[in-house]
Amino acid sequence: MPIHKGQKTIVIEKSGASAEIYLYGATVSSWKSGGVERLWMSGAAVLDGSAPIRGGIPIGFPIFAVDVHPDFPELGGAHGFARINIWTLDDAVHETETEITATFRLGPNDAIAKLFPPPFELVYEVTLTARSLTTVLHITNPASPDATPWKFNTVFHTYYKVPHAPSASLAPLTGTPYIDRLAGMARKVQAGDTAGVAVETARAYDLSAKQDRCEVVLSYGGGATDALRIVSEGFPDAVLWNPREASGSKVPDMSKGGWDEFVCWEPGVISNLATLKPGETFKGVQHVEVISA
Numbered sequence: 001m002p003i004h005k006g007q008k009t010i011v012i013e014k015s016g017a018s019a020e021i022y023l024y025g026a027t028v029s030s031w032k033s034g035g036v037e038r039l040w041m042s043g044a045a046v047l048d049g050s051a052p053i054r055g056g057i058p059i060g061f062p063i064f065a066v067d068v069h070p071d072f073p074e075l076g077g078a079h080g081f082a083r084i085n086i087w088t089l090d091d092a093v094h095e096t097e098t099e100i101t102a103t104f105r106l107g108p109n110d111a112i113a114k115l116f117p118p119p120f121e122l123v124y125e126v127t128l129t130a131r132s133l134t135t136v137l138h139i140t141n142p143a144s145p146d147a148t149p150w151k152f153n154t155v156f157h158t159y160y161k162v163p164h165a166p167s168a169s170l171a172p173l174t175g176t177p178y179i180d181r182l183a184g185m186a187r188k189v190q191a192g193d194t195a196g197v198a199v200e201t202a203r204a205y206d207l208s209a210k211q212d213r214c215e216v217v218l219s220y221g222g223g224a225t226d227a228l229r230i231v232s233e234g235f236p237d238a239v240l241w242n243p244r245e246a247s248g249s250k251v252p253d254m255s256k257g258g259w260d261e262f263v264c265w266e267p268g269v270i271s272n273l274a275t276l277k278p279g280e281t282f283k284g285v286q287h288v289e290v291i292s293a
């Protein structure tokens with residue numbers, strides 16, 4: 001069976017690879033390729049649907065981090081409601097010889113409407129092949145033409161599992177502008193080719209010049225024979241984040257030492273809100289592939 005449906009999660013399998021997705025938040029919680037777990041999950045993650053899942057790929061929408069939405073200030077909090085609501089799984093699972101796709105949907109409910117009244121539709125496709133995981137988010141404003149446009153942030157808050165976070169690096173990033181969220185949102189430009197997380201890092205890279213297609217390679221370091229090629233499409237930003245011990249130890253659902261085990265590279269609409277007019281759909285893609293180092 002290429003798909004296993006549980007009460008809380010589904011697992012898809014293809015050519016020896018697998019991915020587990022919680023209906024809560026449509027959070028991809030595990031991706032195994034080549035017999036290796038590629039996503040990090042905190043040992044202290046809350047998995048009972050009472051709090052966002054600390055690990056995997058939580059989806060942020062319609063705000064990012066603790067930023068407040070100018071039109072819907074009640075949203076507040078972190079990363080919005082998409083990651084803390086139950087999504088529905090389409091009955092139809094698309095499968096070919098080389099790939100399998102499961103599709104999830106989220107729309108308004110009473111609790112969401114109190115925070116974010118306009119109509120919206122989120123469609124999320126998770127596609128697995130032997131060596132890749134692709135996530136695609138479609139965000140639609142289905143309102144009638146005379147309705148007011150609304151604004152949103154979104155993010156694939158992806159936690160990559162690495163053997164030793166301070167040894168891991170992302171490249172090529174030379175000359176890419178970024179906002180240093182730890183330095184009063186100072187605007188800086190990436191000097192060297194690689195960026196890492198040996199110290200606490202929260203940078204929002206400006207990918208607007210390569211919004212159509214941005215490719216980076218996450219190298220594990222330490223003589224690893226494989227690496228991850230991460231391609232994002234449609235996203236104007238990506239956050240590089242790791243809290244290291246000083247800040248990570250204050251995060252209640254982060255296991256001790258967790259900050260040594262992951263790198264977050266988070267493609268999204270982050271530094272500015274995007275506007276969606278009635279009838280419009282935003283599409284963001286993240287394609288991650290295991291490659292030789």
Ligand SMILES: O=P(O)(O)OC[C@H]1O[C@H](O)[C@H](O)[C@@H](O)[C@@H]1O
Nearest residue numbers: 052065078079181202239241264
């Ligand atoms: O604790 P969370 O709401 O999941 O957020 C975790 C982190 O996500 C982002 O990467 C932000 O840049 C950080 O400021 C935030 O701490």
